[in-house]
Amino acid sequence: MAVLELRDVTKVFPGVVANDRVSFSLEKGEILALLGENGAGKSTIMNVVYGLLSSDGGEILIDGEPVNMRSPRQAIDLGIGMVHQHFMLIEPLTVTENIVLGREPGRLGVIDFALARTRVVELSERYGLKVDPDAKIADLAVGMQQRVEILKALYQGARVLILDEPTAVLTPQEVRELFAVIRSLVDEGLSVVFITHKLEEVMAVSDRIIVMRAGRVVGETRPEETDDVGLARMMVGRDVVLRVEKPPSTCGDTVLAVKDLHVMGDRGLEAVAGVSFTVCAGEVVAVAGVSGNGQTELIESIVGLRKPTSGTVHLKDIDITHAGPRKSIEAGVSHIPEDRHRRGLVLQFDIAENLVLGDHRLPPYAKNGIMKPKVIAEMAEKRIADYDVRTPSVSVLAGNLSGGNQQKLVVAREIGREPMLLIAAQPTRGLDVGAIEFVHREVLAERARGRAVLLVSLELEEILSLADRVLVMYEGRIVRELSAEEADAETLGYYMTGGGGDKLAADGVVPVMGGQQ
Amino acid sequence: MLDSIITPDLFAAAIRIATPLALAAIGGTICERSGVVNIALEGIMLTGAFFGTAVVLATGEPWLGVIAAVVAGISISAVHAFASINLRSDQTVSGTAINLLALGVTGFLMKLWYGHPGTTDQIKTLGSVFNFEAPGGGVLAEVWRWVNAILFTHSPIVYLAIIIAIVAQWAVFKTRWGLRLRALGEHPRAVDTVGVNVARGRWIAVLMSGALAGLAGANLTIEQVGSFTENMTNGRGFIALAANIFGRWTPIGSYLASLLFGFADALQIKLQILRGVINVPPQFFQMLPYILTVVVVAGVIGRAVAPAASGVPYRKD
Ligand SMILES: Nc1ncnc2c1ncn2[C@@H]1O[C@H](COP(=O)(O)OP(=O)(O)OP(=O)(O)O)[C@@H](O)[C@H]1O
Ligand SMILES: [Mg+2]
Numbered sequence: 001m002a003v004l005e006l007r008d009v010t011k012v013f014p015g016v017v018a019n020d021r022v023s024f025s026l027e028k029g030e031i032l033a034l035l036g037e038n039g040a041g042k043s044t045i046m047n048v049v050y051g052l053l054s055s056d057g058g059e060i061l062i063d064g065e066p067v068n069m070r071s072p073r074q075a076i077d078l079g080i081g082m083v084h085q086h087f088m089l090i091e092p093l094t095v096t097e098n099i100v101l102g103r104e105p106g107r108l109g110v111i112d113f114a115l116a117r118t119r120v121v122e123l124s125e126r127y128g129l130k131v132d133p134d135a136k137i138a139d140l141a142v143g144m145q146q147r148v149e150i151l152k153a154l155y156q157g158a159r160v161l162i163l164d165e166p167t168a169v170l171t172p173q174e175v176r177e178l179f180a181v182i183r184s185l186v187d188e189g190l191s192v193v194f195i196t197h198k199l200e201e202v203m204a205v206s207d208r209i210i211v212m213r214a215g216r217v218v219g220e221t222r223p224e225e226t227d228d229v230g231l232a233r234m235m236v237g238r239d240v241v242l243r244v245e246k247p248p249s250t251c252g253d254t255v256l257a258v259k260d261l262h263v264m265g266d267r268g269l270e271a272v273a274g275v276s277f278t279v280c281a282g283e284v285v286a287v288a289g290v291s292g293n294g295q296t297e298l299i300e301s302i303v304g305l306r307k308p309t310s311g312t313v314h315l316k317d318i319d320i321t322h323a324g325p326r327k328s329i330e331a332g333v334s335h336i337p338e339d340r341h342r343r344g345l346v347l348q349f350d351i352a353e354n355l356v357l358g359d360h361r362l363p364p365y366a367k368n369g370i371m372k373p374k375v376i377a378e379m380a381e382k383r384i385a386d387y388d389v390r391t392p393s394v395s396v397l398a399g400n401l402s403g404g405n406q407q408k409l410v411v412a413r414e415i416g417r418e419p420m421l422l423i424a425a426q427p428t429r430g431l432d433v434g435a436i437e438f439v440h441r442e443v444l445a446e447r448a449r450g451r452a453v454l455l456v457s458l459e460l461e462e463i464l465s466l467a468d469r470v471l472v473m474y475e476g477r478i479v480r481e482l483s484a485e486e487a488d489a490e491t492l493g494y495y496m497t498g499g500g501g502d503k504l505a506a507d508g509v510v511p512v513m514g515g516q517q
Numbered sequence: 518m519l520d521s522i523i524t525p526d527l528f529a530a531a532i533r534i535a536t537p538l539a540l541a542a543i544g545g546t547i548c549e550r551s552g553v554v555n556i557a558l559e560g561i562m563l564t565g566a567f568f569g570t571a572v573v574l575a576t577g578e579p580w581l582g583v584i585a586a587v588v589a590g591i592s593i594s595a596v597h598a599f600a601s602i603n604l605r606s607d608q609t610v611s612g613t614a615i616n617l618l619a620l621g622v623t624g625f626l627m628k629l630w631y632g633h634p635g636t637t638d639q640i641k642t643l644g645s646v647f648n649f650e651a652p653g654g655g656v657l658a659e660v661w662r663w664v665n666a667i668l669f670t671h672s673p674i675v676y677l678a679i680i681i682a683i684v685a686q687w688a689v690f691k692t693r694w695g696l697r698l699r700a701l702g703e704h705p706r707a708v709d710t711v712g713v714n715v716a717r718g719r720w721i722a723v724l725m726s727g728a729l730a731g732l733a734g735a736n737l738t739i740e741q742v743g744s745f746t747e748n749m750t751n752g753r754g755f756i757a758l759a760a761n762i763f764g765r766w767t768p769i770g771s772y773l774a775s776l777l778f779g780f781a782d783a784l785q786i787k788l789q790i791l792r793g794v795i796n797v798p799p800q801f802f803q804m805l806p807y808i809l810t811v812v813v814v815a816g817v818i819g820r821a822v823a824p825a826a827s828g829v830p831y832r833k834d
Contacts, residue, residue: 052710089703101700
């Protein structure tokens, strides 16, 4: 018998039917992949199952019993756990506090913190999800936060675990670890719904695949019956180019020159330890590295969000080392931040407002300090058409868009600004295959127009298909520079994990550019 | 000169003056920790002060007055809770409305019940809890005289406020209620997803802040002044908000910040004796605590981090 079954579940938002008579079931011990374009309704249907959204029709059955899911509390009590696309963690609180929140151990309302901590440690050991129970969430890298989310669901006693794009923020290594965890959960009798845009993950981990498009279930298949090209076609409804072609680069003037940059991280340690490199016009330079090796701090200091302790950053011949975000934007730097919620969007603002952000003071969008709503709306209409942002109108709040469509919004704004330098950190995070293809084409179009692009990505695939040069970052340093021809997944992986440092030294080879001095 | 300014009763006065500020500030802390900004503290305090006085006038029982003040504070804060949680209206607008409402209603009821504006008749007040004998001479006796004068000459709510600060601090950081409260003001959706009712948590916090601000009003009238005067809170609710920020949204921090303001106020009263020596208007000294407020808030506001979701209404869909 199915542990979870949906029958004709419908959910309507103003102007959109997010779920249109969705039916499928999940068997005990099964890993079900839920696949679909950005805005297809995957998160919505799962939020309905989790009791966060109320449905407008249809039935949900747990263990064959129809339930009227009214609140997350009820879902949790029925054994449903969910890791949300945008994490539901409270940054100033500790790992333990986040995990036990809502079911705190203790007596008479007083929390037994020691017991809570023990339980968290036990759980983390049992499932091989290592975390520091006393760390503050704000200090953790996303991969670690992910583990906290999974532990939270397990702590609440989940039998059905819903994972909404859990791998969008993980490195390949972390993805492998996650899959191992998922398999061990299934061995213990849990059932898993797994939402992702990465086709090779679907092929690797799922037992069965449900494909959604425009709110409907459009197909069901099994990994052994299909391949990634087939899946992509099922999802998007057309053939998708999974890897775009790129003509050879024509390197022009130097646009970005970073020299001996040192930057402090949040925890008082030096996160960037003397990095130097250049990016020229018409070139895509990628920074590869396992997350947490200083990429974030490097980018933040280039765009003026973080003060470097020493070193310089030049855009053409302007010194923008201490420019700050506003001057840096005005100088011609665009930035697609790695965390769209933290840095990229104002969720309570509508689409048009988000699209004009940063240029809102400048003509043609404003005159004498007064914004021109009509011009802004026209621009917004054009951008959402160009970038295929799925929304009923430009006055929808950014927070009400699907995760992937939020990402498209940021990309549309930053590329649409026609910058001299585009800094793109995880630009395709959470995008479906069709949208990734589109963004990749846009990035290469920027390159063809003679713009400089600095790409930071955890996706080796993305780096390999876009980059002309790859800088490998490890522990705050650039340990290796590879040309597009030299770079392949294996070589990158080797240097990203600290390989080669010793060997290079033994060979008497000095790592390129700004390495150990 | 100096020893007529730095006297035991300067410090005793600081504690006394700090009490209503601290109670309201702790209320504000709890409220903001839940994600609701309460700029209505001023009006709630005034409401508590009025109804507290009215009940003592009617019954002659100071403690009944204290209870009435708390109940009145809870009742009027319910308006703020309903507006900001259920109707999701702008919390600044709702708070300001309550401040104006409280001013109007108390003034109106003054006239209606007592037939005149201004100040009510004197009421029976709550006096000092302790009454220790001062021993004979010697250094030790002098120390004791100071300690006794500073710490043991106060009325009940003054001690209650200290106890509340300590208990609230413990509750905010050690109990289930406190953990959920802190989470609510940071990320209400996350709290919702673990099955905790956001609206209920915020309601409770707002009502608690109402109770505490009401108690602050009771302290003003039933312990300190002994009568009610229109608009007698005179900006204390706003200073309490500043104390809450300066105290970094913690109960004990709020208490200590209030103590600083209390001290500044006590000092300015003392400094007025200087008026015989140098020629400055009394308003100059009266300004000091408010200037301190501005300086302190301007100084810390960049560094202190308010609860992330403070002031933002939560909607489920
Ligand atoms: N709170 C909301 N208010 C209004 N519309 C919404 C809301 N949440 C989602 N939608 C709309 O419902 C549709 C489905 O969104 P959903 O988030 O389920 O997509 P998704 O399949 O998870 O996409 P993605 O892969 O981008 O995360 C989208 O068109 C979205 O704009
Ligand atoms: Mg989604």
